[in-house]
Structures are given as C-alpha cells and as structure tokens.
Amino acid sequence: DTGVSQNPRHKITKRGQNVTFRCDPISEHNRLYWYRQTLGQGPEFLTYFQNEAQLEKSRLLSDRFSAERPKGSFSTLEIQRTEQGDSAMYLCASSLAEPYGTKNIQYFGAGTRLSVL
Amino acid sequence: TQLLEQSPQFLSIQEGENLTVYCNSSSVFSSLQWYRQEPGEGPVLLVTVVTGGEVKKLKRLTFQFGDARKDSSLHITAAQPGDTGLYLCAGAFYTGTASKLTFGTGTRLQVTL
Numbered sequence: 259d260t261g262v263s264q265n266p267r268h269k270i271t272k273r274g275q276n277v278t279f280r281c282d283p284i285s286e287h288n289r290l291y292w293y294r295q296t297l298g299q300g301p302e303f304l305t306y307f308q309n310e311a312q313l314e315k316s317r318l319l320s321d322r323f324s325a326e327r328p329k330g331s332f333s334t335l336e337i338q339r340t341e342q343g344d345s346a347m348y349l350c351a352s353s354l355a356e357p358y359g360t361k362n363i364q365y366f367g368a369g370t371r372l373s374v375l
Numbered sequence: 376t377q378l379l380e381q382s383p384q385f386l387s388i389q390e391g392e393n394l395t396v397y398c399n400s401s402s403v404f405s406s407l408q409w410y411r412q413e414p415g416e417g418p419v420l421l422v423t424v425v426t427g428g429e430v431k432k433l434k435r436l437t438f439q440f441g442d443a444r445k446d447s448s449l450h451i452t453a454a455q456p457g458d459t460g461l462y463l464c465a466g467a468f469y470t471g472t473a474s475k476l477t478f479g480t481g482t483r484l485q486v487t488l
Contacts, residue, residue, distance in 0.1 A: 364465075
C-alpha cells in the first residue's frame with residue numbers, strides 16, 4: 259500500500275457547479291478524515307468516518323457539502339453549487355483507531371486543490 | 376474550542392543555523408503530532424508525542440512535549456536547505472471519540488545557502 263490517495267489533484271470549476279473528490283485511505287485504516295486548508299493556514303477539520311459511519315461534522319461543513327464512505331473503504335466529498343470561498347486544498351487523512359484514542363496518528367494524502375472561478 | 380498557537384509564523388535562516396519552533400495551547404493534549412508540508416502536497420508526519428516531558432530525536436530534529444502536555448517545541452540543529460517547508464503542530468484532544476486534530480497555523484521555514 260502506498261498511502262492515502264486523492265483524486266483529482268487539481269480541480270478548476272465555475273461558480274455554481276458541483277464537484278466531487280475521492281479519497282482512498284490506507285487499506286487497513288478504519289478512520290477517514292476530511293480537512294480543508296486555505297492559503298497560509300493550517301488544515302481545518304471538516305468531518306470524519308469510522309468505517310462507514312460519519313461520526314462528526316464540523317460547523318464549517320455547510321449544507322452544500324456532503325461526504326460519504328459507503329463501504330467503509332474509499333470516501334467522496336461533494337460540494338454543490340460551489341462558491342469562490344470554497345477555493346482551498348481539500349485534504350484526506352486516515353488512521354487506525356486505537357482503544358482509547360491516545361495517539362490518533364493520521365496520515366495525509368496529497369490533497370485536491372479546488373479553484374472556483 | 377481548542378486553539379493552537381505556533382511561533383514564529385515565518386523564519387528565514389542560513390544553512391548551518393539552529394532554530395526552535397513553538398506550539399502552545401491553553402488546553403491539554405492527549406497527543407501531539409508534528410508535520411512538515413511542502414507546497415502543493417499534504418502534510419507528512421514527522422513525530423508523535425504522547426507523554427508529558429517526552430523528548431524525541433529524529434536525526435537533526437528534536438521534539439519536546441511539555442510536562443503539562445499543553446505545549447511542544449521543535450528544534451532543528453544545523454539547518455539545511457532541504458528543511459525548508461511549512462511545519463505544523465497538531466493536537467489531539469481526547470473527547471471520547473478522539474477524532475479530529477486541531478492544527479496550528481504553521482511556521483514557514485526558509486533555509487538559504
């Protein structure tokens with residue numbers, strides 16, 4: 259396994275269009291996370307899954323955003339009716355859940371850079 | 376809301392110099408990770424610290440976790456141009472789900488010849 263894979267690497271879209279990103283986690287990892295990173299900032303948490311269950315969503319995740327992980331493996335993040343403020347790097351990470359969550363070591367993909375014109 | 380403050384935000388030094396980056400919070404971390412990120416790429420994990428007072432060394436990089444698990448530092452000895460990048464600390468706060476990481480704003484390091 260070569261790590262977390264994200265596709266596409268870059269996406270340019272017009273305002274109002276829908277976009278979908280895909281993340282393939284490290285194969286034995288049961289947790290998958292989505293983050294958003296804007297220029298000059300650290301990543302901000304959006305949502306995470308344990309297996310196929312979406313367990314937490316940030317207030318940053320507006321109604322236009324939806325994430326799925328239907329079979330507990332890959333995940334998709336869809337943004338509907340994109341706005342210019344959605345332009346950012348969207349990062350996916352995965353981890354192996356530990357019994358008491360004391361480490362939560364997350365491994366990141368290379369990200370999808372979204373530009374909304 | 377847990378916040379992580381990193382300092383300095385920018386650092387430009389010459390090859391061979393030493394530097395220290397700080398990561399501070401008013402909250403107690405269950406663990407803390409340091410990542411390095413290059414332009415257009417995702418963060419790459421450098422180290423995880425869990426125990427208060429813990430010190431870990433990775434070649435020329437030394438990571439320290441504060442006794443109270445609220446702060447951490449990264450010290451680089453004899454910096455090289457290959458150390459250039461964005462250094463991010465990220466804290467995990469155990470909430471029962473221990474899910475998300477809270478990232479600092481990062482320290483952008485430039486090492487010149």
